Amino acid sequence: MEYEVVIGLEVHTQLLTESKIFCGCSTKFGSEPNTQTCPVCLGMPGVLPVLNRKVVEFAVRLGLATHCQIRRNNRFARKNYFYPDLPKGYQISQFEEPICENGYVEIETENGKKRVGLIRIHMEEDAGKSVHDEAYVGSEETLIDLNRCGVPLLEIVSAPDIRSPHEAHAYLTKLRQLVRYLEISDGNMEEGSFRCDANISVRPVGQTTLGTRTELKNMNSFAHVQKALDYEINRQINLLKNGQQVEQNTLLWDPQKNEARPMRGKEESHDYRYFPEPDLVPVFLDAPWFDSIKSALPELPDKKFERFLSQYNLPAYDTAILTESRDLADYFEQTAKHFTDYKMISNWMLGEVARTLNEQKITINEFPLTPQRLASLLKAIDTNVISTSAAKKVFEYLLSNEVSVDEAIEKLGLKQISDESRIEAYVDQVLSEFTNEVEAYKNGKTKVIGFLVGQVMRLSKGKANPQMVSSLLRKKLEA
Amino acid sequence: MSVSVKDVEYIAGLAKLRLKEEELPKLTEQLNKILNYVEHLNELDTTEVEPLAHPLEMKNVFRPDELKTSLSREKALANAPQRTDEYFTVPKVVRR
Ligand SMILES: [Zn+2]
Numbered sequence: 001m002e003y004e005v006v007i008g009l010e011v012h013t014q015l016l017t018e019s020k021i022f023c024g025c026s027t028k029f030g031s032e033p034n035t036q037t038c039p040v041c042l043g044m045p046g047v048l049p050v051l052n053r054k055v056v057e058f059a060v061r062l063g064l065a066t067h068c069q070i071r072r073n074n075r076f077a078r079k080n081y082f083y084p085d086l087p088k089g090y091q092i093s094q095f096e097e098p099i100c101e102n103g104y105v106e107i108e109t110e111n112g113k114k115r116v117g118l119i120r121i122h123m124e125e126d127a128g129k130s131v132h133d134e135a136y137v138g139s140e141e142t143l144i145d146l147n148r149c150g151v152p153l154l155e156i157v158s159a160p161d162i163r164s165p166h167e168a169h170a171y172l173t174k175l176r177q178l179v180r181y182l183e184i185s186d187g188n189m190e191e192g193s194f195r196c197d198a199n200i201s202v203r204p205v206g207q208t209t210l211g212t213r214t215e216l217k218n219m220n221s222f223a224h225v226q227k228a229l230d231y232e233i234n235r236q237i238n239l240l241k242n243g244q245q246v247e248q249n250t251l252l253w254d255p256q257k258n259e260a261r262p263m264r265g266k267e268e269s270h271d272y273r274y275f276p277e278p279d280l281v282p283v284f285l286d287a288p289w290f291d292s293i294k295s296a297l298p299e300l301p302d303k304k305f306e307r308f309l310s311q312y313n314l315p316a317y318d319t320a321i322l323t324e325s326r327d328l329a330d331y332f333e334q335t336a337k338h339f340t341d342y343k344m345i346s347n348w349m350l351g352e353v354a355r356t357l358n359e360q361k362i363t364i365n366e367f368p369l370t371p372q373r374l375a376s377l378l379k380a381i382d383t384n385v386i387s388t389s390a391a392k393k394v395f396e397y398l399l400s401n402e403v404s405v406d407e408a409i410e411k412l413g414l415k416q417i418s419d420e421s422r423i424e425a426y427v428d429q430v431l432s433e434f435t436n437e438v439e440a441y442k443n444g445k446t447k448v449i450g451f452l453v454g455q456v457m458r459l460s461k462g463k464a465n466p467q468m469v470s471s472l473l474r475k476k477l478e479a
Numbered sequence: 480m481s482v483s484v485k486d487v488e489y490i491a492g493l494a495k496l497r498l499k500e501e502e503l504p505k506l507t508e509q510l511n512k513i514l515n516y517v518e519h520l521n522e523l524d525t526t527e528v529e530p531l532a533h534p535l536e537m538k539n540v541f542r543p544d545e546l547k548t549s550l551s552r553e554k555a556l557a558n559a560p561q562r563t564d565e566y567f568t569v570p571k572v573v574r575r
Pocket residue numbers: 020023024025036037038039040041042150
């Protein structure tokens with residue numbers, strides 16, 4: 001029997017605000033434990049939360065970018081549960097009136113474009129961090145760091161529209177690209193600022209009701225998500241094939257052992273007893289505020305992709321890579337202001353520039369060559385001042401030397417020889433030295449011209465203009 | 480509306496309260512009295528009344544995204560019944 005996979009994803013993305021959602025404590029990652037707290041985020045009695053205005057704006061940005069309906073009137077709710085990293089005994093979240101609803105994210109699949117529905121996006125506060133430190137394992141204690149408590153999150157809940165781990169990956173990639181374009185989150189899965197839980201079920205193809213689902217948590221990287229989903233799908237299909245039942249359960253992914261295990265501890269049914277948060281007044285997005293958020297939206301990835309295709313006439317492959325991040329796209333466009341062979345810019349960005357970023361583990365913002373300098377380098381190739389291979393040496397030199405392209409060419413002595421009489425002298429010398437090859441050419445083995453060009457280039461220490469060399473050689477051989 | 484002893488046990492469980500067996504009937508009775516009293520509110524016809532989001536007729540109380548000085552770690556940890564130099568500590572918990 002053939003089975004169909006049904007996946008829904010819940011993503012929590014940490015917002016790039018300076019301060020927490022309900023107090024002025026810093027959201028900075030990696031600080032010393034318990035140094036970013038105050039009476040509000042510690043849940044002291046008698047304190048009142050006050051909403052960070054930027055959190056609302058960030059939520060609206062993502063809602064608009066994912067085609068959601070934005071609820072102009074919305075409010076917060078208390079989600080009640082006890083856990084040591086949640087000092088108040090409840091999390092301030094949204095329940096019945098989330099800020100964004102009914103949107104979608106468009107992904108590429110093997111069968112073309114597909115929309116993954118979004119049920120809702122809502123604002124909430126993060127909990128603190130439980131640390132199970134090696135040194136304390138024996139002492140039967142868990143350490144609590146409340147720095148993260150109260151950091152603003154958006155929870156993004158997809159519809160069960162995802163049909164394979166591959167689609168899940170595409171959806172997460174797209175969503176992460178969006179939050180980065182919108183500059184509302186750094187989308188870093190490894191550092192925990194972009195977290196994903198999955199609801200998974202399988203059913204025989206053709207069945208319309210959903211199978212029993214399990215919830216999969218603790219997938220801390222894109223690779224883990226793929227592996228964990230594959231694992232769980234196989235496990236469920238095998239159970240059904242053997243006539244067994246899937247048990248509704250929450251599973252934790254163990255990346256060391258490559259397996260998902262049911263959560264230990266007594267399985268309580270979730271009963272969060274949500275009720276409207278009495279400490280916060282409702283949020284109302286009036287038209288001027290809403291419009292100002294909307295008009296400040298940047299160009300989004302899909303639009304930018306289409307524009308790059310038509311404006312710069314680049315292949316889809318190049319365009320997808322160049323528009324993957326706003327910074328990379330900006331770098332390209334800055335360069336394109338100074339140099340108009342766009343495909344050549346793209347080749348260099350996808351080649352030498354990308355290689356350098358990889359090797360030095362830096363982002364395009366930290367890349368030492370400004371767009372202007374890259375453009376001058378490409379211009380030097382285009383106007384035959386240097387050859388492409390010489391340009392690569394100049395490129396390397398520019399990476400660690402704060403000089404102009406002209407100075408670098410001068411310094412390295414790589415200026416191309418385009419003086420016809422000098423090139424002719426090299427060509428004549430090679431023709432008189434390699435009489436066998438000349439003979440072969442005249443007998444129809446025209447491929448030897450490559451060898452002869454190479455000899456001229458060697459003689460000129462790589463500086464002769466290769467186009468001129470080959471045309472002059474050809475002229476003389478066929479004379 | 481009335482609650483059973485079983486409901487009270489369940490609610491106590493959610494609230495992490497440990498109740499003695501002999502407390503249950505008494506608490507159930509008291510809780511039912513409270514619920515019956517509040518039940519009077521249902522006598523009002525509220526079909527035409529908008530639900531009240533907040534007792535204050537107020538909207539949009541915000542703070543700008545600006546940092547304020549946090550407590551020192553010593554102050555943050557000062558009231559903790561159990562702690563190390565850097566952390567609050569609690570009896571070991573399994574991961575959610
Ligand atoms: Zn705080």
